[in-house]
Amino acid sequence: MESIAQKLGMMRNEPEWVISLRMEAEKYLKTAPFPSEIKPLDLESYDPLGKPDVDIPEIKSLDDIPENIRKMLLAMGVPEYEWQKILGLVQVDTSSQVTSFKDYFEKQGVVVLSLLDAIKRFDWLRDYAFRLMPYKDNKIAAYHTAYWNGGIFLWIKKGAKIAYPLHTYFLITEGALAQADHALIIADEGAEATFIEGCTAPPLLRFSAHIGATEVYVKKGAKVKGIVLQNWPPYVNTRPYTNVHVEEGGEIEVAVAILGNGKSAGRYEEVHLKGRGAKASIHSISFVKEKEHLDDVIKIYLEAEDTHGLIQTKGVIRDNGISNSYTHIEASEHACYSKGHIECSGLLLNPGAKHTTYPGVRSVSPSSELTHEAYVGRVSEESLTYMMSRGLSEEDAISLLIKGYIEPVTKHIPFEYLKEVQRIAELVAKGGF
Amino acid sequence: MFEAKDLNVSIEGLVKLKGINLEVNPGELHVIMGPNGSGKTTLAMTLMGHPKYKVESGDIVLDGKSIRDLPMYERAKLGVFMSFQHPVEIGSLRYLTFLLEVLRKNGKTPDIDWIKRIFNKMGLSEAFLNRNVNTGFSGGEKKRAELAQMLLLSPKYAILDEPDTGVDVDSMKFIGGAISESLSRGTGVILITHYARILNEIGKGFYVHIIADGEIKAEGGPELAKKVEEQGFGE
Ligand SMILES: Nc1ncnc2c1ncn2[C@@H]1O[C@H](COP(=O)(O)OP(=O)(O)O)[C@@H](O)[C@H]1O
Ligand SMILES: [Mg+2]
Numbered sequence: 001m002e003s004i005a006q007k008l009g010m011m012r013n014e015p016e017w018v019i020s021l022r023m024e025a026e027k028y029l030k031t032a033p034f035p036s037e038i039k040p041l042d043l044e045s046y047d048p049l050g051k052p053d054v055d056i057p058e059i060k061s062l063d064d065i066p067e068n069i070r071k072m073l074l075a076m077g078v079p080e081y082e083w084q085k086i087l088g089l090v091q092v093d094t095s096s097q098v099t100s101f102k103d104y105f106e107k108q109g110v111v112v113l114s115l116l117d118a119i120k121r122f123d124w125l126r127d128y129a130f131r132l133m134p135y136k137d138n139k140i141a142a143y144h145t146a147y148w149n150g151g152i153f154l155w156i157k158k159g160a161k162i163a164y165p166l167h168t169y170f171l172i173t174e175g176a177l178a179q180a181d182h183a184l185i186i187a188d189e190g191a192e193a194t195f196i197e198g199c200t201a202p203p204l205l206r207f208s209a210h211i212g213a214t215e216v217y218v219k220k221g222a223k224v225k226g227i228v229l230q231n232w233p234p235y236v237n238t239r240p241y242t243n244v245h246v247e248e249g250g251e252i253e254v255a256v257a258i259l260g261n262g263k264s265a266g267r268y269e270e271v272h273l274k275g276r277g278a279k280a281s282i283h284s285i286s287f288v289k290e291k292e293h294l295d296d297v298i299k300i301y302l303e304a305e306d307t308h309g310l311i312q313t314k315g316v317i318r319d320n321g322i323s324n325s326y327t328h329i330e331a332s333e334h335a336c337y338s339k340g341h342i343e344c345s346g347l348l349l350n351p352g353a354k355h356t357t358y359p360g361v362r363s364v365s366p367s368s369e370l371t372h373e374a375y376v377g378r379v380s381e382e383s384l385t386y387m388m389s390r391g392l393s394e395e396d397a398i399s400l401l402i403k404g405y406i407e408p409v410t411k412h413i414p415f416e417y418l419k420e421v422q423r424i425a426e427l428v429a430k431g432g433f
Numbered sequence: 434m435f436e437a438k439d440l441n442v443s444i445e446g447l448v449k450l451k452g453i454n455l456e457v458n459p460g461e462l463h464v465i466m467g468p469n470g471s472g473k474t475t476l477a478m479t480l481m482g483h484p485k486y487k488v489e490s491g492d493i494v495l496d497g498k499s500i501r502d503l504p505m506y507e508r509a510k511l512g513v514f515m516s517f518q519h520p521v522e523i524g525s526l527r528y529l530t531f532l533l534e535v536l537r538k539n540g541k542t543p544d545i546d547w548i549k550r551i552f553n554k555m556g557l558s559e560a561f562l563n564r565n566v567n568t569g570f571s572g573g574e575k576k577r578a579e580l581a582q583m584l585l586l587s588p589k590y591a592i593l594d595e596p597d598t599g600v601d602v603d604s605m606k607f608i609g610g611a612i613s614e615s616l617s618r619g620t621g622v623i624l625i626t627h628y629a630r631i632l633n634e635i636g637k638g639f640y641v642h643i644i645a646d647g648e649i650k651a652e653g654g655p656e657l658a659k660k661v662e663e664q665g666f667g668e
Contacts, residue, residue, distance in 0.1 A: 380521075383523045386521045386523070387523075389483075389506075390506075390509055390538075391506050391510045392534070392535065400526065400531065404526030404527055405525040407530060
């Protein structure tokens, strides 16, 4: 009998190695465990070949936008010309905008392709795709390897230095159509680039489960900066999974802003510093509101000499939102003279809100230094009174407190997005959209 | 004019101020003196509009209009300022971020260079702007930062709750200087203090009100302040 994984691969005319990898993963899927930190999702109940299960009207023009989404876009102050992109009105394949984008970056040494095209064209990708998230690791990796569909390949060639951030939001359309889209990013030796993934407004996903995955290779001396903006629509359960490998002297800096968590979100991100002098810093802010549940997992593995890892997470939680922050830095026996620091905290806006931090460090390298601090605080009445005596209403005072609290993370977010992120902070202070 | 009219105030049901009358004109300095626990901070908080301090009867009037029922932030926007006896530390908010927002909310164009200049004038280096609000500041630094805010906001009336308590000689000079400058710009100042020293620093004429047990017991000019400092509050 033909398996679903095989069928998927055949349908798409994939190379043999991809199909057999899918099938191996599929066999393992049933018994594979979920990552322990993340709220399990009944993945077996989703049909990887099925049709979208979310009833969203086809959007042909701005008039077709559902009322609740329209309201949110307006509240966030997203300019209308951005709506086109967010709602997928710009078609990936046909849009001249995208084509010129591709041409432009091709000249500078950036290859942008759909992942399917890429693995057909470049056989050497068999050593890269799905190698950073072995399906045996857990159920999400297994599901992904077996049933991925859609996704992109971004390749910054050797020594290419891209001055402008690469926006990948035009690819949301593709992601929105898939339940398990896969991104593969390779920053080749000495390359430098900044990626902006996602946008501040929620994309109109067509599946009620979204299990995207990203693999990132930062090769020798390459520098990659990632800005990830996520605002999941309220009907979605998401389990995004990221794994990054950094080689000698490479650096990765990630700023994540989780603006909306849908029904439930379980973000899993792992960075391995493989080469001497490699560096990683991950900064995240998350807003967790009424009925939302977020598990945010960030792990850095120091696996070579003189490596540096920093994790900083900040959660703003209101109503009866639940936020769990799991952070972990581990130094292996090869990580001599390495350093790791975790700083995670939560700001609770009202008594029902919950935030739990699980910072952990583990070292088997005596010359390494791993430290962590964690803090959960409430908005203090005394602080509010002080601010109000300076002319701020209570709402203004709360949103200023949030703004100040997230500032150490927002300073990593480009200006053009910052306004919307701050607008969301204000909306959270006010009690929602 | 800023007025307290026959003010009676309670905290959690207990009467703390009785029949307070006060009239402050632009550019005037009014000094409030009195023993600990006599109600000085209560008066300051009440004039500013802290919700915990309940006006049972009487009125607070700014330029002919009652502000008695206005929330604190509206009074602030109308030009009433208060420097706190114990300014709160806000551990997760940068001083500069705070000031920029405060200035914006008060309809002023935020200008970082100007803020830096005012801080320097108060003997505070720019580094303080990058620190969290009052966090880890010494007593004197907190008070100087409060008065820097007064200079930035140029309020119509400023209520200063013991800006000179627990500060060193240098801080005293900066604080006295800020008060003089505000007075000459036309701010009416209500200064709560224990010491005549700050008054010498300001070097201007002023009115003195002695408060005890929640009531104003005596009023007069500089000679009264001198007498209090020499003899204490005993009748
Ligand atoms: N927030 C408060 N809650 C309860 N009692 C208070 C509060 N603030 C002041 N009091 C009481 O009110 C009286 C006056 O206090 P206060 O105005 O602080 O005096 P002063 O500033 O003159 O030293 C004191 O008995 C004090 O204990
Ligand atoms: Mg007092």
